[in-house]
Structures are given as C-alpha cells and as structure tokens.
Amino acid sequence: MLSLIIFLPLIGALLIAFLPRASTALMRWVAIGASLATFAASLFVLFAFSNTQAGYQFVESYKWIEQYGIGYKLGVDGVSIWMLMLTTAIFPIALWASKEVVHDRLKEFYALVLLMEMATLGVFLSLDMFLFYVFWEFALVPMYFIIGVWGGERRIYASMKFFIYTMAGSVLMLLAIVYLGINGGTFDLVALIAKNGPWAASAPLFLAFAIAFVIKVPLFPFHSWLPDAHTEAPTPGSVILAAVLLKMGAYGLIRFNLALFPEASKQFAPLMMILAVIGILYGAIVAFAQTDAKKLVAYSSVSHMGYIVLGIFSLNQLGIQGALLQMVNHGISTGGLFLIVGFLYERRHTRELARFGGIWAKMPLYGTLALLFTLSSVGLPALNGFVGEFVILQGAFQANWQMTAFAALGMILSAVYLLTFFQKIFLGESHDPANDKLQDVNWREVLAVAPLLVFVFVIGLYSLPFFNAMNASVTSLLSVAGLAMK
C-alpha cells in the first residue's frame, strides 16, 4: 500500500511525459488526478491505521543490496502518519493553485511537482537509511528546477543557494549513514535502533544528521536560503516548500536524531533549544522589517519552525507531540498564507506592502480568508496554531523554563508582525489607483484554500484524533530511547 502511495505520483509523471505538449488541460487533470489518487490511498491508510499500536504499520520489507544490508523497507507510525497526510493533501492543492501561476513548460512543471511528491513521500515512509537518503537527495532536484525555471527575478541565485546549501548539509549525513550501516551491519533503521549501539552517545554522528536536518528546517543560523527560495519560488513551489519540505527536516530530527542518538540528543538539547529560541525571536523581528509580503511570510516560517525544534528538543511527550501537530499546523497556515499572497500577486504583480492598503473594502471575501490564515498563524485559540503552540510551550517549560520564557516572547512578536502585515494590505484606504480594479477571489481560488481552512478550525476545536494517532508511537519512542521524563 505504501509503495503504491509513493509511486502513484510517478505514474502520473510518466503519463504526463507521454502526453502531447499542447494538451495542457489534460496534463493538469492527470497531475491533479494522480495526486488525488495518492491522497485517496493515504486516506485508506489513515482509516486502517491503528492508534493503539506503537510500532510501524503497513510495513513492506524487501531485500535490495543484500551484501551491505540495504533493504527496501517502508512503514508508517504515529510520527509519520500526519506527515503522510499533510503531504498527500498539500500536493493536490498546490497543483490546483498552479493554473493562474504557471503558464509555460507545463509538461515539465507538472511532472516535476509529481516527482517531488514521490520523493517527499519516500522520505516520510522509508525505514531504511539508505533508501531514505536516496529519496532525501532526490527531493532536492525537482524543487531546484521549480524555483530555477518558474521562479521570480532572482530565481537562479535562489535556486543555487537552495541547492548548494541543502546539498552541503546532506553530504555529512551520507557519511554518517554509511558509517552507521557498516558498524551496525544494517541500514534498517528499526534494527539499528534496537541494537542501541555505542553510537547512541556519539556527538559527531548526531551532528552529521542534525546539520542536514536543521538546514532543511531551517534553524537559525542556517536559514538564509529560505527567504530567497520562498520569495523566488512560484506560489505552488512556496506552498510545497513551506508545507512539506521544511517538515522533512523536523521529521528527520525526531526519526533519526532522537531515536538513534538519545544520549547525544540529551547533550545537545540545550544548544538546540537556544538556537530554536533565537530563531523564534530573530525570525519574528526580521519578519517585522520586511516590505515584501512573501518575504515576511517566509521569515515567519523561520520563527514558527523554531517552536517546532523547541518542542522536539524538550525531549518529552508534550513537546514532541506538540511539535508534530505544529508541523501540520504550520503546513496549513503558512501554506495558506502563501496561497493568499499569491492571489494578490497574480492580480497586481507586486508584493510590496506599501503598494496596498484598504484591500478589504475592495475584496471582502479575500480579506476575510486572509484574516483567518493570519490569525491561525498568530496562534489564536480555537484555531489550529494555538493547540500546537500551547502544547509545545507546556512541554518546553517542563524541560527548560528559561528558554520557554524567551520563546513566549514570540507570542507577542508574532502578533506584531502578522497584524502589521494584515493592516498594511487590508486596512485603511487604498492610495494606489491600480488597486481600484481588483476583483475579489474567484471560486477556483476559494476552493484552493477551503480545505486548509476547514482544518484550521477542525484542529483548533477538535484535536483529539490528531493526538490519539500519535500517542502510542511517541510514548514508545521516548521509552525506547530512554528519554521518558525523569
């Protein structure tokens, strides 16, 4: 089943490759169809998923390169189930939202997006380190082209920066994976964790993995690729980047760093928390200074992802569960905000905040949608962002109250920059005559954000199913790694 989920997008990409260049509508529908089929398959997994089982489910294991202990092993547990759902849900939305944005080389575009989906799904579902690495690296390529070909003015610079930055990070990880594979005698993650070898306390190995992951997250001070990549990427690219790609880093930290190197994790937890808190505050302050709407949202990601790392390195139940939920929430809110900013960009071809003002009066429905995503990102209770943020702060406080006190300052700052963002675009009077002709959002745009919006409320009001699915796996992760509360 999981193999089917991973390779359905590839089948879509292949179909598109054989379609004539002129039949753009068909390509679009094939792409959306393939991603929806993937989503349907993942829904099946979700419904069959057992909340009480701590271990991996739907496991598929085949031998691959036997002499090195490399296998093809997939599985899903409470840590990855929501990553799976987030990925399969975001891609159809991103594809749906591409119509107004991407006008040339559609064939390549749709094929690349589907390849991207395949790679990210592989990352979240692989249980073999080598297989994981293959998908991890593979995920870089489509995004590199999506930014580099369909991006904005500085797209080449941004895509190069993105590529080199993340590539550099993963080189060390590859070395560490090979080292572990040779010393542990297998690349099977589950088997390696069970062996609980001497590497559990190894600082170099921890760092080799952590650097690859925190660049992807990105954690301060490894974040400088992100604003450029986000800003230059076309809207669907930004949405995928924010909602899914960043999560690969945070997911990796939980799946590999905590599980493989629990002792080292304990050692490095204070450092990681400090960097997380710096990221929260730094991202928020820099976001406040941005004059470009998309850049502002990009920096808000740095701040929000800081909370997630803070939760992960609280090394306790609440922190990690909060982080996992917040990963979903961030995908929803920031993905939504990128879509929202994209709608305006398509109309005005500028994202300069100073060019707007008074847009709410011109586009009432659009304004309301934007307000909801803004508030979700601010972490207003009854919406999704609050639940994750609260649980993370609760967990973090139990681990390190000083860090949490500083992190809580981010609550104020997020209100500052996000409300300023909303105010500058939507409130007041419009001073630019170009804004007078603006049309409110159309049904296609509403349909793009509607599913996200539903989950803004669902998670905010009824987070029960989300936590229930992850409870058992996180508990087991902590106890196996010996990280459970002292």
Place this chain on the structure above:
Amino acid sequence: MSRELLGTLTWLAPLPPLLSFAVIVLFTNRYRQISSAIAVVAMLTSCVLSFVVFFNAVGIGNLGEDPIRGIAYSFIPTAGSTFNIGVAVDPLGATFMFMVPLACSLIFIYSTSYMASDPLYTRFFAFLSLFGGAMMGLVVSDNLLSLFVFWELMGFCSYALIGFFYRKPSAYKAAVKAFMTTRVGDMLLLLGIVYLYTQTGTLNFFDVLHNAKVLETLAATPAVLGLGISAAGLIAILIFGGTVGKSAQFPLHVWLPDAMEGPTPVSAMIHAATMVSAGIFLLLRFFPLLQVGGPDNTAFMVVGLIGAITALLGATIAVAQYDIKRVLAFSTISQLGFMVAAIGIGAYGAAVFHLLSHAFFKALLFMGSGSVIHGVEHGHEHVAHAHGDEHGNAEELDHDHGAETASAAPAFDPQDMRNMGGLRKRMPITFYTFLAGGLALAGFPFITAGFWSKDEILADAFHGLSTGSLISTIVFIVLAFSALLTAFYTARQISMTFLGEARTEAAANATESAPAMTFPLIVLAVFAIFFGFVNVPKDFPVLGALFGPAAGWLKSFISTQLVELQAFKEEAQVFNAIPLLTSLVVALGGLGLGWLVYGQKPLKAGQTDPVEKLGGLFTFLHNRWYFDELYRVIFIKPLQAIADNYSRVIDKGVIDWALEGLYKLGVGIAGALKEFDRVIITGGSDLIGNTVRSIGREGRELQSGQVQNYLLSALIAAVVLMVFFLVLAQ
C-alpha cells in the same frame, strides 16, 4: 432543579451568542434586520439560561465548597496529560452570570438603534455576539485552558470591534495597539498557565484552588526564579500579568483609552460587561493563590501597588480630558485600579461588589455618552442642512456616524465636551440616567451603588491599615485621594455636558435618542442606584438594621467561595466610622469642588476650561503622563531599528557573506584545478571544470534544453528505481 440539569444549562448558556456569530457569518450576513434579531434573541436566551442558573445557585448553601459542575471533555488528549475542559458555577461565577448577560443584552438592544445606519451592521452584530459568547464561556469555564481560549477570543473581538471602522487610521491603529498590548499580558498569563500545570499537573480551578494540600505545596515550593518567592506567588504574579493587560492596569493601560475608537456600544462592552471585567475575574479566581502566601506577601504587594498606581493614574488623567468618552475611559482605568487594589489588600468581596456595580454604571455612562454623541451629531447635521451645507452630508449619512469615520468634517468634534453644554433640556432621559451613573461613579452617599461598593473597599483597606498592613495603608490613602478626583471629574463632565447653555449650534439642536437606546439607559440607571443595596454592611448605622437579614447579602454569598475568606469577612464587618467619613468627605468634597468650578458658573462658549490654569501640570495630565510617547521611544523605535538592521547585518552581512566566501573559495579551487587539468592533462576530461563552470555562472538562464535533459534523467532514474523494486518484490 437538579445539579445535573443546572450543569447542562451552564454548558448551554454561552452557546446561543456563539451560534449567532456562526449563523450571521455563514448565512444571514446579507440581511440586516434578521441578523440583529438573531443576535439579540440569542443574547436574551443566554441571559434567561444564566438567570435560571443564577437564581438556583443562590439557593444552594454550600455552593462555594461544592459548585455546580457540568461534564468535562478532553480538549488536548496527549498521552499522559489531562487538559480537560468543563463548566462550573461557584458564587463568583454565579454573580457574573447575572451581570454579564444582562449588561450584554442591554448593549445589544441599544446597538440595534445606535448602529442602524452602518453599512457593516451585520458584521457588527456577528462580532458583538462572539464577544458576548466568549465572555460567557470564560465565566463558566472550570479550567484555565478554556478560560484562556475565550480570553484570547475576546482579545480578537476587541481587535475586530475597536478597528471596526477599519478604513480610518486611528481606528485600526487603536485595534492593533489593543491586541498587542494585551498580548504582552497574555504571554505572562500563558507562562503562568504552563508553570501551574508543570507544578500541579492540572489546570482545573477546583483541583488547584479548592485543594488545601496543593495550595500548601505550591506555597512551600520556591519559585523557579528564586527571589524568595514561592511557586504560588510567582504563578499568581504571572497570572496577574494577564489581568494587567486585559484590565488595563499600569503599565499596560495605554490601549484602553484608544479603544474608544470603536463604536460606542463596543466601548460599553469592553469597559463594563466583558474585556476588562474578565481580567479582574481571572484575578479573583486565583485569589487563593495570592492568599496562601499570607497577608502582605510579595504577590499581594505587587497586586495592591499596581492597583493603587493605576487608580491614581487614571483619575488624574481623567481630570484633564475634553473628549466625553476619553474621560470615561480613564475613569474605567482608575476604577479597575480600585478593584485590583482591593484584591491586593485581600478585600475579595469588596472587589467583586465594586466590579459588579461598576459594570452597571459604566455601561450606563458609556451608552449615555453614545446617546449624547448621537444627539449632538444629529444637531450638527440639522444645522448643516439648515445652512444649506451640502458638503459631506450625503456621504456621511450613508457611511456611519460622522464622528467615527475619517470622512467627518475635521472642524467639528461631537465628542468634545467643549462643544456641548445645556443638553439637560434637549435630552432629558439621557441626562437623568447619565446623572444616576455619574453619581454612582462619584460615590454619592447612600443612594448610589458606587457609594456602597467604594465604601466597602475603603473600609477593608482601613481595617488592614489598623492592623498595620503596609499595602493596606498605601491603598487606603491613594484610593481616598483618587476617589476625590473621581467625584471632581464626574462633576466637571456632567456640568460641561448637560448644564448651562449650549456652546455650539449643534448642541442647541441636539435631539433625544430613540427608545431602543434610552430603554437600556433606564434599566441600567435603576441598577446604578439600587444595586448597592444587595450589600449594605450588617452593622451599618440605621440602614444595616433596616435591611435586616438581607444586609451584606452579596458578601456572605460570595464568601462561601472559600472557607478562608470567612474569617476576614467577619473581622471587616466591624463597623468603623473613619472610612465611612472618608468616603463621605471625598465623594461630597469632590462633587462640591466640581460644582463650585463648573456647576455654579457653567462654561460659556469660547471660555477656557479652568483646569487649564494648572499650566504645565494640565499639559502633563492632558497628554496622559506621556506614556505613549515613552513607550514609542523605549519599545517601538528600538524594535523597528533592530528589525530594520537585523536582516541586513546578520542575514546579508554575516551569514551570507560567510557562505558566499566559502562558495567563492570552492569555485576558486575548482578553477585552479581546472587550470591544472587543462595545462597538465591536456585533452583530459573537462568534466569537473565544466560542471564547476556551469555552477559558477549563476547569472545565466537555465536553458530549456538543459531542463529537459535533467528532467529526463531524473525520470529515467526514478523509473529504474521503481522497476528495480518491482522486480525485487517478486
């Protein structure tokens, strides 16, 4: 009625307004009359449900120890934690279930007329419903988590409603300011919440606050900060941080005066029924946590001092304002300071009493001022028509109340009291009701609610003073002086607005407001006068005996809240003439002084306000002690400066500089290798060099052919992988 049923009714009480919000937003947002009708009916339903619970609760003797509880649900079900939410009604909650829905209902009814000409009428009622529903939810919450959810929802509602005229810069700036300022307090509150949970493993009020063992443990645990504070004290102070933000206490009081940028009914909501009361409510809830540290402990001192400073600050500033709503705004700040100071000296019952009576008379005063503004505006429009002044009129009318939009003529301000005068004759109902509210605020002896509640605070403070409590001494002196100022500025306000002759043509042509607006005023005026009689002290001369067993009812009802309170209450009941005399002197003295300056010889048109004779002091007070300017210099400017330079210096200057350096180094080495390659191994593979060169030319457009090649290879690679797996799977 059975307790289960009451618990269910308590669950239901906040729902109608919350549902009304959803229904208006989703379905009826195009239909004005239906939307407002839904909102009003929903609020009245909520009111009826609450009253049923309240009147049943009053009959339960041990409500304090054994509150009405509803079923609890798990809100955030992480493994090994208990974030359950449920509802409960204890005496404190019960009194709020009386005041909140009643005040809200009256405000809703008033709004149907006040907002009648506004184009965003339905949006207004949607947010108003959410506001009321959130406050109801907050009141019935039995735990800190759902309380915080509703607390923040109210924060959002205030943002949306203060900034309701969102095209007007002063309005949206005030909205953002309110949200951000209160958010500072919310952050402290949230830290208090997570700290409390870390210490006790629960956020349920009754598991913590009614549990002597838990309280003692908290009091015995040193706080994480050290500083000689107990965990109980620090948690209490952090939670108090929330109150400081929401209830506009010094130093976070700056948002409340600006909040009057919202339509007047919103001011009434914020200043009386919901927002600011919520902050005091929270502090009252956590009173046991303050109390467990004993009298004059650090937490009590902090609360008492902040309250006293705020009471004085607000009262002094109110003296030097001209805007009718701004005077009231600062008086709210000051009166909230009274309540907080009362809590700081342990006068729990007095704080509840003053909060309730203040809610009634302040809602009255705000809606009264709204009626005044409405009347003066109509007068202004009338005059403008009469003069054939077409300018601005048509546009103004279809907009909303001229004063509250950017399009209003800048020359005339219908909220400026200098433009009023003589309204007593033009708007009699508004005048008499406003007078009732004003006298209650000033604490006019015996016949106003404000007198009884304020006297209660002073009596308790004096009791503390006589036992040698430092904080009680400070509070007694500061509050007595603030009460004097209160009476003075109230007399000034009433005189400038209603007495004498009209100072402008607009005021001369003002008209009385519609019944939908005057009816709530009358109801509230009744409360402003008679509400005080629910709590006449038992041993008060003559009146105490007159009320017989009903005397001191509120306090004895509230005091069943906590067993520990009983002792304090009994002691304080001992009558002492000094605080009573103080109350009489400050109230009558302030009113008398105001009468001498403003009432006897009412201000003439063009005459300077006598307060301005204070010179520099007047300027200082008129500019609100320059707090806004101060904050701009010490917080906002530096934040902007840091933000503006941060990204340039750190992101571009340090991080990217280092990275680009590394990159150039790499390219340099590669270049050197390439030279090596070309020169030494002539004709050898150019692979490395070419690759490096293609990366190096970062400015070059990616060729379409290239993309296709890459894509093709990626696809092929992926297909090979898949085939490989498929073969393996056999």
